[in-house]
Amino acid sequence: MNRTTSMSHHLYTFTLVLDRSPTDDEIDALFAAGCDDAAFGVDGGLPVAEFDRDAATIADAIATAVRAVESVGLTALRLIDQDLVTLADIAQRVGQSRESIRRYVTGERGPGGFPPPVNPARDGTLFYRWSEVAPWVGRHLGISVPQVDPSLVVANLVLQARQHRDRVPHMAALSDLLAA
Template sequence: MTIHTFTLVLDRSPTDAEIDALFAAGCDDAAFGIDGGLPIAEFDRESATIADAIATAVRAVESVGLNALRLIDQDLVTLADIAQRVGQSRESIRRYVTGERGAGGFPPPVNPARDGTLFYRWSEVAPWLREHLDVSVPQVDPSLVVANLVLQARQHRGQVPHMAALSDLLAA
């Protein structure tokens, strides 16, 4: 088994009694606190897969009345973030994005119509970097991306007319 590290954002900070209940529910591999004003649970969970680790952690947290809202998202990155991760300048990465340099076909931003800072998905950028540049880029586990989307979708499911149509898309 592998130890998987991830951080859940909670709907609120647990009380002392809830902390005790969380440890009894199997969250003895978690640290609870505040990060950037957000209540969080940092897990180092042993499991066969990251998907299993996240699912069991969410179920344990929710068994005591807390809600897991999302994972701390390491997937959204700016050009500066990309540059830092691969040890290049922001300008160098910008030139790959615009096609002034390299093979072209850099993954598009997730917010192309926005003025100001553009965001990219690391899970899309990393494979491109591995393929087109001579840089060491760690593998990205898509389970983290999917788990985060599922947690966020759960928050809005009661507000979406005919949610079953969208759930069916995920199941297909």
């Protein structure tokens, strides 16, 4: 989410999931490190930092927030993910029934080509990426729905990849793939 704050900057709102809750001393250090635009707490049992950051882009906002959080010894694990959705979530966002959406998914209704789930082999609840579903909905159903900023999707993937980088043989090959 963003709101314009000046000619070249915007106010971006996002939530980082942290590896642990900061201590009182770390909270003081976080504010000194530039996190005076964040609220630290717990959301759904997860330690989080909720930011309203003024920056030129969402990527700049997230990167500076992560660096500031990590400068005091905390680790930013990921963003609260608004991209993963269920059929029920899609139905709510689109204003249709879950059954209607299920029929688009199976091709019983609509033009076909609905984006695949991210966990197709799993029994139970399937998850989809809103960043893939929203453009399909707009293109094929003519329904205007909020889009996910691709920067949020990429930032979340980068934060998650950082957690595993020391355990991946020849991580440089994958880093180079991202840069290519």
